[in-house]
Amino acid sequence: MVHGGGREGSSRTLDIAGAVDLRQLACPMTWVRTRLALDRIAPGEVLEVVLLAGEPLENVPRTAEQEGHRVALREARPEKGEGAWRVLLVKGTGTEGGVMLP
Numbered sequence: 001m002v003h004g005g006g007r008e009g010s011s012r013t014l015d016i017a018g019a020v021d022l023r024q025l026a027c028p029m030t031w032v033r034t035r036l037a038l039d040r041i042a043p044g045e046v047l048e049v050v051l052l053a054g055e056p057l058e059n060v061p062r063t064a065e066q067e068g069h070r071v072a073l074r075e076a077r078p079e080k081g082e083g084a085w086r087v088l089l090v091k092g093t094g095t096e097g098g099v100m101l102p
Contacts, residue, residue, distance in 0.1 A: 014046045014072055014073075014088060014090075015045075015046060016046050016047075016048045016088070017041040017042070017045035017046055017047065018037050018040055018041045018045070018046075018047045018048070019037075019047070019048040019049075019050075020033055020034060020037045020047070020048070020049055020050070021050045022034070022049060022050065022051040022052075022056060022060075023050060023051060023052050023080070023081065023084060025051075025056070026055075026056075027055050027056055027059050028059075030051055030056040030059065030060050031059060031060055031063050034047070034049055034060050034063075034064065034089070035067075037049075038064075038069065038089065038091050041091050042091065043091050043092060043093040044090065044091065044093075045090070045091055046072065046088050046089065046090055046091075047088070047089045047091065048086065048087075048088055049086070049087045049088075049089060050077065050080055050084060050085070050086055050087075051084075051085055051087065052083045052084060052085070053076075053083040053084075053085055054083070057074075057085050057087070060087065061074065061087055061089070064089050067092070068092035068093070069089050069090060069091055069092045070089070070090040070092065071087060071088070071089060071090075072088040072089065072090050073086070073087065073088040074086075074087050074088075
């Protein structure tokens with residue numbers, strides 16, 4: 001259970017339904033693995049993504065939003081290594097805009 005915050009400033013509690021650690025991957029595989037993990041959870045559930053600063057941190061949240069998901073939290077996680085970040089994505093229903101790929 002996590003208290004929302006970060007970019008959207010939400011104070012509600014979020015339950016994590018799934019998690020992926022992408023620190024060892026480079027783009028575009030960071031999004032491919034994120035998308036596969038999102039496919040395993042239900043709309044409205046939360047996916048925890050751990051990735052590195054730079055291109056992965058820019059691309060994964062942006063692509064998720066383009067596909068109709070919501071970024072609930074984005075925070076640095078130095079205890080997971082230099083440049084590590086944690087992003088919480090709330091899975092969309094596929095009707096919020098963007099194109100949900102099969």
